[in-house]
Structure formats: C-alpha cells, structure tokens
Amino acid sequence: TVPLELTLVVAATARDMGIGANGGLPWTGLRKEMAYFARVTKRGDGNAVIMGRKTWDSIPPKFRPLRGRLNVVISRSFAPGLPKDPADGPDASPVEASSLEMALEYLRRAKVDSAAESANSRGGRVFVIGGAQIYGAALRLVEARRVLLTRVVSDFSCDTFFPLALGTTSVAADKTADAPTWVQRSRAEHAAWIGEEVPDGVQTEGETQYEFQMWERV
Template structure:
C-alpha cells in the first residue's frame, strides 16, 4: 500500500524515479557492491540520465542510502552535476553545495519541496532519482511519489545477496507496474535509447522503463 510523505500541503512533494540495474531475479548487489563489472556504457547511461535536467536553471537530485554513498569511490563523490542527498540515521546531518545528509526519505522529499519554492535567481530542483540501496528503494516504493522505475535488466546470471523489492517480470506486467514502450523511454530520458540487447565484458543487458499502472 502506497502512502504520501508528511509535508506542508501547500508544498507538493516531487515525483520520484527509481533507477536500478538488476538481474531477471531482481538481484542488485553482492557483499556491498555490484555483482558485475565492466559495464562502462551502462554506467555512462546512468550518468547521462541522472544529470540531464528538465529545463535550464534546474538541477537533478540523486537520493541514496549511506551504504550506497560509501560504495562510490571517494574521487567520484559527490556525483557531479547533481545534488546528492544521503539518508543516514548514524551520521551527523550536514549540507554543502553538492551534498546533504538527512535522516529519512520524507525529510529528503521535504527538502526538495522547499527548494522548489526557491526564488527565480536560484537553481531549482529538477528530476529526483532514488539510486539505492535496497532499503531506500523499499521506502520509496511505499510512497505515492514513486511513479517510475528505470531498469537496466541484466540478462546474465550472477550470485546476489541483495534484491530490488519489486518483481518486474520480463512479460512486462507485475506488482502494479507496467513496462512502457521504447518511444516513451526515449521521450522521458531525453535521448534515443537502444532497444537492442547490449553486451559488455560478457554481460548482456537491456534498458527498460516501468510506470505505476495508475499513472
């Protein structure tokens, strides 16, 4: 059952897009890292999509848990050209130009809602992406604001100990979600995405977009 995060009703919360790479069994991790390696083109796709703001003067946001933040090599964080929000109950709240730490997902959404009210001279929030890990994905899926999943479906088999909380079967329908067509994917991400099976470092994958059936 989905819910709405608590906030000032005069300040609508942003729509959320979950972006994830997962096997057909929805495996996303192994011992705190990705089960696969060498997917440079897939990582470049993630970077382009999460950076591409919807309009001039806006900046996209990536929201993640502390373990996901820690898994990013220090030289690459915060993720450039995006506002980084880290959710953690165990570290002190902080803020800087490019990253902020908050205690919960509703707190992160309220922060974005406040930023959307910024004056015209300030950078406004663009798209908001949930990038992991499993607990943050699960928390987001409980909210009505989670409207879309950008899935890189890994077609090769890998051992996993962490899984995405919703099953998205290859049939294209499941658990209240429906896979959208190639034209809809291209339009939303803002580029022509290959609909063919990709292969890197011996790993095959395809790009998909899913939306809630009530969208």
C-alpha cells in the same frame, strides 16, 4: 500542487532482481551502462540523487558526491529534522537526511534559482539510486512513479535484491488488493522521458548482456 515525483534507477538481474553483492555491484565493466546512468540523472538542471548510506559508502571517494547532481544521503545516524544545506555548494558535500521523508521535505523546500512550477522547488528531477533499503522505502510512497530498469540478462550471484518484481516470473508478484500496478513503457515513451534514444534490444558489454527499460506505476 504537482506532487514531487520519484524515479528509481536500478540495474537488476532478470532472474531474481539481484542488485548487489558484498557491498558492491555484482558485475564490473558495464561502462556504457554507467554512462547511461550518468547522462540520464544529469540531464536538465537541478537534479537530485537520493541514496542510502551503504550505497554512498560503495562509491569510490574520488567519484563522490556524484558530479552535477545534488547528492542526498540517508542514514539513521544523521541529525533528525530538516537537513541542513550542504556546506560548500551543491557539488561539494551531500545533504544528510535522517529519513527518505526528510530528504523529500528538504527537496520541496530547497532554494529555487528558477521559477519552476514543480513541487520539487529546485525544479529538477529527483532520482532514487539505491540500495535495496532505500528503494524499499521509496516504493512505499505514492511519489514513486517510475523505474528506469537496466535488466541484466546475464546471471550473477547477489546478496541484495530490488524489492519489486518487474517482469520477473521467478519472484512472487505482490498480490495485495491495493498494490500498485507497474507497466513497461514503450521504447519511444522511454526515449521521450529520458531525452535521448534508447539502444534497442539486448546490449552486450564484455560478457554481460542487459536491456534498458522504463516502467511506470499506473
């Protein structure tokens, strides 16, 4: 069978891969960047977003669960074992998993409504949307194949960091022999995978500059 494939989605500062400050995002007002995140994670049917409990808490209650995607939240306080189906349909409450491995096991076994051949039996894409602890857990798994990185060129002071340096020279690269190699894909490859054009070059919203990138493990 095709292994279930994980795509990490993150916005991180170019200088030091900063992703968070004081329990929230370091920046505000990146409306188009958030719209990109929403489109990409919703496109197609049956997608899932996996997040840590602190990231779930950081989402304003009126915006969660994130609409149009199966939300899976990971916390050590949740019951061990295979998560239960959410109570009121896929959009009403999140799936509660006690580990990332249990979240993936749930997605592998989850009810299929199409005859998709994917190892994710729900047929959709599986996105890991943070925060740092859950990105770290995901990057230790062979299933982590891809990172959709919004590289924030403007600098922000952060207290939470993406645990992998992608094109960032000021963060020491992992030099261990069996460490996977990550390569940046072309804009055309990126567009083909997300199913829409990728805005070219550095984008500006307010005073913040950023760039959309796709990296894959080789």
